[in-house]
Amino acid sequence: MRILLAEDDPSIAEGICASLRHGGHAVDHVAAGNLADAALRDHDYDLLVLDLGLPSIDGSEVLRRLRNRGTGMPVLVVTARDGLPERIRVLDLGADDYLVKPFALAEFEARVRALLRRSSSQGKPELMLGQLRLDLPGHRAWVGETALELTAREFGLLEALALRPDRVTSRAQLIEALCDWDQELTDNGLDIAIHRLRRKLHGSGTGVRTIRGLGYLLEEVDATAGDAA
Structure with a gap:
């Protein structure tokens, strides 16, 4: 937040x-x-x-x-x-x-x-997408009953995407959501955070999809398939 x-x-x-x-x-x-x-x-x-x-x-x-x-x-x-x-x-x-x-x-x-x-979360204590469950104020996430071990930046990235279900989130919106005024997040730093988040979500039934030229979308995917690049 x-x-x-x-x-x-x-x-x-x-x-x-x-x-x-x-x-x-x-x-x-x-x-x-x-x-x-x-x-x-x-x-x-x-x-x-x-x-x-x-x-x-x-x-x-x-x-x-x-x-x-x-x-x-x-x-x-x-x-x-x-x-x-x-x-x-x-x-x-x-x-x-x-x-x-x-x-x-x-x-x-x-x-x-x-x-x-x-x-x-519109008054709801948690957000859910497929097997993924987020406690936004508590900064916790689970896949089913298994807790996801996320860094603060990874959770912030997941949170920014989860709060815009079925909508594309631009790179600029993600950078603004993740950084204070006195911090800097480079394009490469954002790419690394997205890559690490995708790895941790792999097999969860939820993935981060790249929409070329527009940004990213958090969506349900086949749990046996890889995430969209």
């Missing part, structure tokens, strides 16, 4: 980014409201983690603009503002959850998992 963190406290931002990346997510971080608003207009995210006390544009205004654009992306507000009227106001603006600083990272991670679980 790709997550935007809007937080102006460097120490808090560092801890949240480390926690999310350890969980296998790609994370972009901004420290001002105008930058958050611009990022949300220019990129697709699976979750916004939003501080209210941002410079330039307050977090509440970032949230209001997001919802006025009709975007249903889940928003987790993390803030030191703990008054009941403020919590009600922000939830009514369109926040999905509200966490008061200081907070335990374990609780933060649980709330992130809950929001992603509700949004990423």
Whole structure:
């Protein structure tokens, strides 16, 4: 999953980014409201983690603009503002959850998992394609009852494809889904990740098909046959 963190406290931002990346997510971080608003207009995210006390544009205004654009992306507000009227106001603006600083990272991670679980698979706890089963928030995958041993990048690639069933995903979309702003994934790096994922899916009844000139498609295949190149 790709997550935007809007937080102006460097120490808090560092801890949240480390926690999310350890969980296998790609994370972009901004420290001002105008930058958050611009990022949300220019990129697709699976979750916004939003501080209210941002410079330039307050977090509440970032949230209001997001919802006025009709975007249903889940928003987790993390803030030191703990008054009941403020919590009600922000939830009514369109926040999905509200966490008061200081907070335990374990609780933060649980709330992130809950929001992603509700949004990423249309409320279903898992996605399934043939024998392949994915727990997206938990970053786990199985073929039947056998767990797949996937790296964070391999799971991110599988996730990006699984969230677009029966639709082609371009190389640019895959690279954007897998990388933070400050990371770089070369075409060769993407090819290696796809090759390794195909090997691990071999015999599962699910394969990654190349659509020449367009991108890739996750689809059911004959479990006794090789994957499409």
